[in-house]
Amino acid sequence: MEISTAQELVIPESLLGLEDVKILSSVLTDEGIIIIRVQSTKQEVCCRRCGKLCEPHGESARMKMRHLSILGHETYIEMRPPRGICKKCNDKTTTQTLSWHGHNSRYTKFYEKHMLLSMVNSTLADVSIREDISDTAIQNVIDRYIKSDVDWKKIKCIGLIGIDGISLKKGHQDYVTIISGKVGRHITILAVLKGKEKATIKAFFESIPKKKRKTIIGICCDMCDGYINAAKEVFDKSIPIIVDRFHVAKLYRKSLVKLRKQELARLRKALSEEEYKSLKSAISILVKKQELYAKGDREKLEPLFKHSPALKAAYKLACQLTSIYNSKHQKKTAIRKLDGWVEMVKEKEITCFDSFINTLRKYQDYITNYFIDRNTSGFVEGLNNKLKVIKRRCYGIINIKNFFQRIFLDLEGYQLFLKNQQVTASGIPSFKSLLRYLLRFCFHQLKGKRPLVISLAFLYTFSGVDQNRLFLD
Numbered sequence: 001m002e003i004s005t006a007q008e009l010v011i012p013e014s015l016l017g018l019e020d021v022k023i024l025s026s027v028l029t030d031e032g033i034i035i036i037r038v039q040s041t042k043q044e045v046c047c048r049r050c051g052k053l054c055e056p057h058g059e060s061a062r063m064k065m066r067h068l069s070i071l072g073h074e075t076y077i078e079m080r081p082p083r084g085i086c087k088k089c090n091d092k093t094t095t096q097t098l099s100w101h102g103h104n105s106r107y108t109k110f111y112e113k114h115m116l117l118s119m120v121n122s123t124l125a126d127v128s129i130r131e132d133i134s135d136t137a138i139q140n141v142i143d144r145y146i147k148s149d150v151d152w153k154k155i156k157c158i159g160l161i162g163i164d165g166i167s168l169k170k171g172h173q174d175y176v177t178i179i180s181g182k183v184g185r186h187i188t189i190l191a192v193l194k195g196k197e198k199a200t201i202k203a204f205f206e207s208i209p210k211k212k213r214k215t216i217i218g219i220c221c222d223m224c225d226g227y228i229n230a231a232k233e234v235f236d237k238s239i240p241i242i243v244d245r246f247h248v249a250k251l252y253r254k255s256l257v258k259l260r261k262q263e264l265a266r267l268r269k270a271l272s273e274e275e276y277k278s279l280k281s282a283i284s285i286l287v288k289k290q291e292l293y294a295k296g297d298r299e300k301l302e303p304l305f306k307h308s309p310a311l312k313a314a315y316k317l318a319c320q321l322t323s324i325y326n327s328k329h330q331k332k333t334a335i336r337k338l339d340g341w342v343e344m345v346k347e348k349e350i351t352c353f354d355s356f357i358n359t360l361r362k363y364q365d366y367i368t369n370y371f372i373d374r375n376t377s378g379f380v381e382g383l384n385n386k387l388k389v390i391k392r393r394c395y396g397i398i399n400i401k402n403f404f405q406r407i408f409l410d411l412e413g414y415q416l417f418l419k420n421q422q423v424t425a426s427g428i429p430s431f432k433s434l435l436r437y438l439l440r441f442c443f444h445q446l447k448g449k450r451p452l453v454i455s456l457a458f459l460y461t462f463s464g465v466d467q468n469r470l471f472l473d
């Protein structure tokens with residue numbers, strides 16, 4: 001006969017951290033599992049139908065809930081909660097639920113939060129292995145805590161909206177539009193939408209509660225008509241739609257690259273092999289640094305530019321464009337400068353920017369909105385990298401609803417589930433960034449002649465500092 005080696009343990013209640021219970025016994029079983037038997041110290045049971053106090057009605061069946069591991073041992077709480085009976089509700093019985101577990105839950109809330117915390121920047125498969133729990137069980141916990149779309153009640157201010165698209169599968173399949181908000185350094189996921197059709201984006205914008213719309217300071221996107229038109233149709237003119245400067249730069253640099261390739265092909269034929277070889281270092285500067293070459297590079301570039309005046313002129317023009325972006329112009333001045341730039345291109349008879357100029361004309365208002373507050377969607381690019389990692393982690397098996405939850409968990413999980421720890425890296429907006437946001441916000445309001453809203457906005461935003469703390473409990 002096998003002799004049980006189960007050992008009695010002494011675990012103080014304060015260490016257990018569960019309210020309204022006393023420990024009856026604790027054992028470490030032969031299998032290395034810790035089982036802590038507890039008893040409720042709370043007498044009252046409230047009817048789950050009418051909420052009124054019930055008469056005592058014995059105890060319910062034994063419940064076994066997974067709790068946080070102790071020194072690496074899987075730990076369970078066992079309890080027979082008191083039961084009550086309600087005479088007003090036809091003798092309906094209710095099992096007592098304490099603050100630290102849900103009705104019929106297999107885990108304590110502490111353990112559920114631990115599971116969610118483990119999911120931050122991780123995968124279902126990994127957490128499933130580490131915790132020895134099925135994927136489905138973990139997903140169920142995620143579903144219980146994390147909504148699959150934005151909870152507007154939890155968002156006090158939206159700030160700068162960023163819109164961008166990615167495809168969930170390789171190639172361009174399953175395209176989704178990601179909408180995020182940024183206040184200071186804090187980024188929030190607002191929506192993951194199927195496709196990039198105007199109607200879908202518009203429907204989402206319309207779903208933003210009127211009060212929250214007033215906290216939007218701008219909308220940043222690329223030159224996508226679906227995005228721009230959706231925003232234009234829903235929001236009034238006080239909310240600028242900004243075509244991101246880096247998307248604009250990408251476009252004029254593309255014209256530059258095209259010309260460079262043409263010119264180099266021409267020179268390869270026109271020049272002797274030796275002459276062409278001597279241009280190698282100049283070529284590599286242009287390939288590496290685009291138009292942003294340093295002053296010291298100019299001498300090295302001169303021989304190449306000598307052979308191709310067109311290339312020289314085009315690079316100079318691109319530099320000028322970048323410098324317009326880099327100087328602190330007002331929107332009006334910027335429009336004038338950009339017009340001047342287009343004139344210069346025409347004078348110099350440079351054709352490589354033709355299609356870029358068409359785009360510039362078409363989106364001029366949105367492009368120059370950048371100069372109002374110099375907002376960019378740099379944060380969207382940062383978020384995109386995160387999304388790519390999530391996508392890779394999920395091996396492409398992910399639906400839109402889960403994708404939203406996972407982005408949310410990665411962005412906010414540490415703040416929500418890391419107890420007693422200050423997260424500063426990408427955490428709650430700092431006081432300084434909040435103040436900066438408020439000033440900018442008020443500036444907008446004044447321009448839109450709505451100063452009355454300002455004081456409200458102040459109160460509103462400051463009451464929202466702790467928004468994320470409210471998420472649980």
Ligand SMILES: [Zn+2]
Pocket residue numbers: 047048049050051052086087088089092
């Ligand atoms: Zn009742």
